[in-house]
Amino acid sequence: MKIGIVGLGLIGGSLGLDLRRQGHQVYGVARRADTCAAAVMGGMVDGATTDLASLAAVEVVLICTPIAAIAPTVQALVPHLTTDTIITDVGSVKGAVVQAVSPLWPRFVGGHPMAGKAEAGLAAAEAGLFRQRPYGITPLETTDPDAIATVHTLAESLGAQVFICTPEAHDRAVAWISHLPVMVSSSLIQACLQESDTPVRELAQHLASSGFRDTSRVGGGNPELGLMMACYNRGEILRSLRFYQKQLATLTDLIEQEQWETLTTLLQASHDARPGFVEADP
Ligand code: NAP
Numbered sequence: 001m002k003i004g005i006v007g008l009g010l011i012g013g014s015l016g017l018d019l020r021r022q023g024h025q026v027y028g029v030a031r032r033a034d035t036c037a038a039a040v041m042g043g044m045v046d047g048a049t050t051d052l053a054s055l056a057a058v059e060v061v062l063i064c065t066p067i068a069a070i071a072p073t074v075q076a077l078v079p080h081l082t083t084d085t086i087i088t089d090v091g092s093v094k095g096a097v098v099q100a101v102s103p104l105w106p107r108f109v110g111g112h113p114m115a116g117k118a119e120a121g122l123a124a125a126e127a128g129l130f131r132q133r134p135y136g137i138t139p140l141e142t143t144d145p146d147a148i149a150t151v152h153t154l155a156e157s158l159g160a161q162v163f164i165c166t167p168e169a170h171d172r173a174v175a176w177i178s179h180l181p182v183m184v185s186s187s188l189i190q191a192c193l194q195e196s197d198t199p200v201r202e203l204a205q206h207l208a209s210s211g212f213r214d215t216s217r218v219g220g221g222n223p224e225l226g227l228m229m230a231c232y233n234r235g236e237i238l239r240s241l242r243f244y245q246k247q248l249a250t251l252t253d254l255i256e257q258e259q260w261e262t263l264t265t266l267l268q269a270s271h272d273a274r275p276g277f278v279e280a281d282p
Pocket of ligand 1 (some may be wrong): 228
């Protein structure tokens with residue numbers, strides 16, 4: 001299959017590596033010529049240009065730009081495509097994207113591979129990033145079933161596990177397990193920086209180990225991505241943050257009042273619930 005990727009960063013580059021390994025011909029479009037050259041050199045694409053018209057003959061286009069650029073990119077792309085081209089995206093928010101893009105192209109299917117890294121950009125791209133990771137697909141009732149099936153097959157070919165849901169359900173669910181964690185993790189780093197005793201703060205930085213690495217990873221990642229999540233999934237992030245604030249207040253009260261038994265019950269419940277979200281650590 002001939003596949004186009006617009007936006008050659010972490011996600012676009014990683015998709016290119018996997019899709020090429022499966023024998024697809026992959027053509028990239030980036031804003032800058034040096035990104036195009038780096039993507040060809042790195043084996044992410046067979047060829048790349050800064051011109052959307054170069055994707056006229058591809059069968060599927062994956063839009064891998066930051067969320068704010070997805071709809072404008074599709075708008076600029078569609079005059080160059082034939083009517084049977086399928087467009088999908090990888091944006092971390094689906095409601096706003098699907099609403100903006102669906103009227104622009106009948107064969108658009110919203111998608112979201114649930115995998116990432118703290119680093120951004122093409123240099124961070126890696127093969128196999130989506131293997132054994134969830135991949136959300138968010139069609140509307142009106143979405144062409146053939147287009148859904150093609151995106152479904154492509155996502156599964158990456159080794160990902162596909163979940164089909166509405167854009168609204170996707171955005172509420174990812175607020176809990178992806179967007180809220182980014183805000184919580186960022187707040188954790190900010191709270192640690194509030195230690196006013198400099199030697200103690202520096203000691204904490206030296207003593208930080210695997211626990212802090214795990215809990216700070218998503219909050220210390222790509223700032224632009226966190227901002228986009230907040231702007232485009234504002235209602236659901238606020239809803240989850242309010243539940244989280246209540247939970248923190250409960251914990252604070254229990255510790256203040258030395259209610260160790262209740263605290264133990266709560267921590268045990270969290271311990272028991274975690275495998276429902278993620279498999280046990282290796
Ligand atoms: P990234 O590494 O920063 O890559 C984005 C790329 O898009 C950049 O390399 C940039 O390339 C290009 N770009 C930036 N602005 C653009 C514009 N206005 N028009 C065209 N191209 C533009 O970001 P990413 O992590 O791959 O994220 C890309 C998409 O994947 C986002 O929609 C995000 O929501 C989604 N996503 C991210 C993750 C994650 O954890 N990182 C996970 C799943 C989905 P040049 O500067 O070279 O042009």
